[in-house]
Amino acid sequence: MDDDLIIKTSNLTKSYGPHVALRNLNISVPKGATGLLGPNGAGKSTFLKTILGLIQATEGEGYVMGLDIRTQGDAIRSRIGYMPEYDSLNPDMEAIHQVRYSGELLGMNPTIALARAHETLQYVGLGEQRYRNIGSYSTGMKQATKLACALIHDPELIIADEPSNGLDITARDYMIQTLTNTVKNGNRSVLMASHLMDDVERVCDNFILLHKGKLAAQGRIEDLKGFDREIEIHVWGGASRLVEAMTKVGLKVRREGRVMRILHEQEDTTSLILACAAEVGAQVRRMHEYEASLEDLFLSIMENLGYEVKSSEDLLASPIQARKVDAPESMGGGSA
C-alpha cells in the first residue's frame, strides 16, 4: 500500500443477500482531509462499517493505514477515531467522564484517560463546560463532545459522520475550524461524511462520491471545480438573439431567463461575448466569472454523469458531457 494513502480498497463489494450495497469500489484516500459524499442510500454507512472491520466485505479487499479490513478490524478501530452521526452519549453523564470512558474503552489507563479527556474537551471548546451533564448540552456541544471522544487517543484517522449536522452557524463554523485545525496543525487525517457540501469544501482537499453503492467520482476538489469554469452574464434586451449569436461563434451557453452562463474554455471568451452583444444590440449589465460550488457539481454529476465517471481526470477528459451538466434538454443538455 502506498505510504501516502490512508485508505485503499480494491473491488470492494458488500452484498446483503440479493441487494448489493457496495459494488466494486476502487477507492484511494490520501492523507489529509477527504469528504465522503453521496445521497441517502449511496452506501456511505456501509462503506464506513466495512472499513472499520465491523462487517465483512463480500468480495475484494481493503486496507486502512496498511491494516487489512478483513482480519485486523480491532487494530483499525484502535487507530481511528469515529465520530458517529447520531447521538452516542449518555445524557446522564458529565462530559469529562463520558470522554474519559471512551478512552478507557480503547484500552487507556483511567488516570491517563482522564487527563487526556481534559485536554481534548479543552481543544473542542468545552473546557469550561466539561463538568456539566451532557443532557443539558446544546446540539453543538454534544457534537463537540463526540469529537472529543474520537480524539482522545490522538488517532491517525478521524472518521466524522455528518459532524456539522443540526448545528447553528456559530457551532458549525467552530466544528469546521476544529476539524481543519486537526488536519492542518495536528497533522491528522479526516474522512468526513457529509451532505453539506460547503462544509466538505471548507475542510477537505479530496472527495469521494458514492451513488447507489458505486464510485461516482473521486479526486481533488480543486480539480473537479476547475473543469467547468463559466462566465455568468445578465442580459437586458435581445437575450435570445445573443444566445444565437454566441452559439454561432462556438460558445457553449446555458440560459435561465436573462441569466446566462457561458463555458469559459478559451482566453477570448469575454471578448467574444461582448462582441456578440454589440452585434445583436443586447445589454450586458453584469459579467463575472462563475465558479460552480461543490454542491452544483455534486448534483450535476448525480443527475447526468452518474457513476460511470471514476475520477476527476475522467470528468476533465469528457468536457462535452461536463458542459451539459444541467442545461435543459431544449438547449442540448440533459442526460449525458
Add this chain to the structure above:
Amino acid sequence: MNESTPAESNRNDALPLERESPEAPVTGKVRLEAAWGSTEGDEDLTVNQKPKTENEGHVFEQQYKPWNGQLNPRWMRNWSILRHHLLGIFKKGHRPWGVPIRLYLLVVFVASLTDVGMTLISGLIGDSGFHSVWGVSRDNLYAHVLGFLPRNMLYYPVVAALLVGGVISEDRQHGTSAMYFSRPISRFDYVSMKFLSVALIQALIIHVTLGLYYLAEIITMGRGWAWIIDTFPMFLATVVSGFLLIFTYTSIGLSLSSVSKGKFFPGIALLSIILGTKVLAFIVSNLFDREILYLISPYDCLAHVGQAIIGTQPTYDQYSWTWSLASLAAMNALALFVLSTRVSSMEVTRE
C-alpha cells in the same frame, strides 16, 4: 500637537463614562450634571474619554496536543466496562444508576442481613429456641437465597429488574452502542461484561450477605472445624443455587433489555415473568392439583433445583428435579439466544 503622557492617558482611561460617549448610560448622576453642572467644568473635552470596559482574561487558543501513549490490551478494555458499571453503584463519574436504584439496593442489602442480625442476637442471648429459628441450617440457607417471601418476591427479582432494565436498552436509546462498537470491543466482550457486572452487583447482595450469615454463625456460636466441614457442602450448594438464580434472572432480564429501548419494559417484563408464572403455577396447582405448570416458572424451577442440591424438604414432589433443571437450561438458552441475536444487530452507524 496634542500628545498625552502615558500617565495622563491612564488617568483619562480611568474616568467614568460620561456624556461624551453615546453609549453612556443615562444615570441620575448624568442627568444631574447635565442640568446643574455639578462638576467643576474644567474637563478637557478634547480628550476622548473612554471607559476601560475590556476585561482581562484568558484568550482561548485552539491547539492540538498529540498523545504518544500505549493502548492496553483486551482485558483492560473489558475491565473498563466492568468497572464502569460496578463503580457506578458507589460513586459519580461512572455509569449513572440513579438514586432510587442505589437506595433500593442499599435497602435490600440491609434487609438481606436480617438473618445475620438475628444469628448475632441469638448468640448474644444464648437462646437455643431462637437460634433454631434463625441459625444456619439447610432450611435457613435455602431461605436466604431461594425463599419466596420476602426475598424472591420483594428483593431479588426487583433488584434484577432495576439493574437489567437499562443496561442494554439505554445503549440503544442513547446510541451509546456506537461508542462501544466503534472501538475494539467485540459484541461478545460487550455483552459478557454487561452480564458480569449486573450479576456481580446481585452477587454482592445475595452472596456477600450469605457469607456474612455463615460467618456470624461461626463467630457467635463458636463453631469449630468439625461443624464447618459438616455444613460447608450445603453452604456451597446454596452458593451454587444463588449463582443459578442470578444467572437466570440476569439472562432473562438482559434479553428483555436487548429487545427494548427503555428501562421500564425490561424491568416490568422480568417481574411479570418471574412473579406471573409463579402465581399461575400456584393457581393451577391449587385448582387442578397439577404441578406441571411450574416448569414455565423460573422461580419454581430454581427453587426445585435448589431444594434438591441443598437437601431441604422438596415442595415440588410430583416430578423429578431434573425436569426443573432442564427447564432452566431451556429458559436460559432461549434468553441467551435472544440476547446474542439482538446484540449482534446493534448498529454503529445508526440505531
